[in-house]
Amino acid sequence: MRRALVAEYMTRYAISRRRICRVMQFSRTTDYYKSRKDPQELLRMRLRDLAVSRIRYGYRRFHVLLRREGWKVNLKRVHRLYRLEGLSMRKKTPRRKVSCQKRENRPLVKSPNQVWSMDFMSDTLANGQSVRILTILDVCTRESIAIRVDSRFSANKVVKVLEEVATERGKPNSIRVDNGPEFTGRMLDLWTYFNKVTLDFSRPGKPTDNAFIESFNSRVRQECLNAHYFLSLLDAQEKVEQWRNYYNIIIT
Secondary structure, three states, X not given: OXXXXXXXXXXXXXXXXXXXXXXXXXXXHHHHOOOOOOOOHHHHHHHHHHHHHOOOOOHHHHHHHHHHOOOOOOHHHHHHHHHHOOOOOOOOOOOOOOOOOOOOXXXXXXXXXXXXXXXXXXXXXXXXXXXXXXEEEEOOOOOEEEEEEEOOOOHHHHHHHHHHHHHHHOOOOEEEEOOOOXXXXXXXXXXXXXXXXXXXXXXXXXXXXXXXXXXXXXXXXXXXXXXXXXXXXXXXXXXXXXXXXXXHHHHO
């Protein structure tokens, strides 16, 4: 603050620095001093990039990701830069005018297992019980890799399904997901890290970033969920699996 005043008075009144510092009782040595600290611009840029792609992550999760990438930085510094950049998580996500960075064009998907797409659907059983449906799609072949029905899904259950599917057909290079709590948890993050799989998050309010799974879910809704009554979770899983096999036969 005092340095700014010294510079302003020198310009406004055409007075020497020595005289202004004497009047303000401000050390000239302090006024001349220039900080030699690294401004951390590269680290700040990387932190901003992570915040754009993973909006549900806090500074502790960003610290883990930065350490994985080779940044030798402690948690306190990440927290300080996180606050200075104004990246603190909002307690309530705004419904309108969501500000996001424009997504760069994704590379073309040229082979099976290169990119998977994953999302959740909701439905009810005949007795009114709510169920969640996990759908996984191969973006290249449009093949339905898996559909699972359960009363609720945690990150652990999502990882379990991915492990089962990966055992049968191998792991993908990337998985496209939204920012739901099941996909932003630590368990899925650890699984993708140790298996060298990239999580490609959609921008908030932009379902077109994951358009293939949205289109597939619409077909599941029309041709399967709306066409059957499900008496139990087991009945729902059996009927959904039958439709999945039929769908995969049609598209091949």
